Amino acid sequence: MTVMETTPAPAPDKVDVCAAAPESHPRPNGQDRYTISEVVAFTGLTAHTLRWYERIGLMPDVDRSHTGQRRYSNHDLDWLAFVNKLRLTGMPVAHMVRYAELVRLGEETFAERQELLESTRRDVLNRMAELQDTLAVLDHKINFYAGTRPAPERD
Numbered sequence: 001m002t003v004m005e006t007t008p009a010p011a012p013d014k015v016d017v018c019a020a021a022p023e024s025h026p027r028p029n030g031q032d033r034y035t036i037s038e039v040v041a042f043t044g045l046t047a048h049t050l051r052w053y054e055r056i057g058l059m060p061d062v063d064r065s066h067t068g069q070r071r072y073s074n075h076d077l078d079w080l081a082f083v084n085k086l087r088l089t090g091m092p093v094a095h096m097v098r099y100a101e102l103v104r105l106g107e108e109t110f111a112e113r114q115e116l117l118e119s120t121r122r123d124v125l126n127r128m129a130e131l132q133d134t135l136a137v138l139d140h141k142i143n144f145y146a147g148t149r150p151a152p153e154r155d
Contacts, residue, residue, distance in 0.1 A: 026038075026077075029073075032072075032074040032077075033065075033072070034071065034073070034076075034077070035069065035070070035071070035072075036051075036069075036070050038072075039072045039076070039080070043080050045084075050080075053080075056093070056097055057100060057101065058093070058096055058097050059080070059100075086120070089123070089124050090120075090123060090124070090127065091120045091123075095120070099113060099116050
């Protein structure tokens with residue numbers, strides 16, 4: 001069982017975008033049992049990171065084979081892709097773990113999940129504004145140096 005599999009199916013007008021399949025999975029549903037090394041190759045994450053995600057509750061209930069080896073599903077790949085997007089936003093790991101807990105708790109946590117995502121969105125927008133200001137300073141300096149350089153010699 002995965003984080004994504006524990007949530008009830010959303011109503012048709014409440015489809016969770018992160019639960020939607022990416023453009024394509026390496027294998028079709030039903031044949032989607034990936035080893036940890038395959039997930040490493042698909043996601044770029046390390047095996048250590050995947051095991052850590054499992055330990056901290058960000059990726060709980062990873063299915064296991066009869067020999068105890070982890071077996072990831074397409075739902076797990078979708079979840080990892082979403083977690084990667086959250087990482088790129090700068091969301092603290094503790095907030096990602098809280099979000100995962102809320103997903104497991106079900107629909108009654110929609111409002112709290114939405115607030116977590118909206119808060120992260122505000123942080124991203126603030127950082128984008130700071131980066132735009134920084135870019136403007138860099139452009140100003142680049143233009144300054146470009147204007148003070150002697151013209152290249154002509155043959």
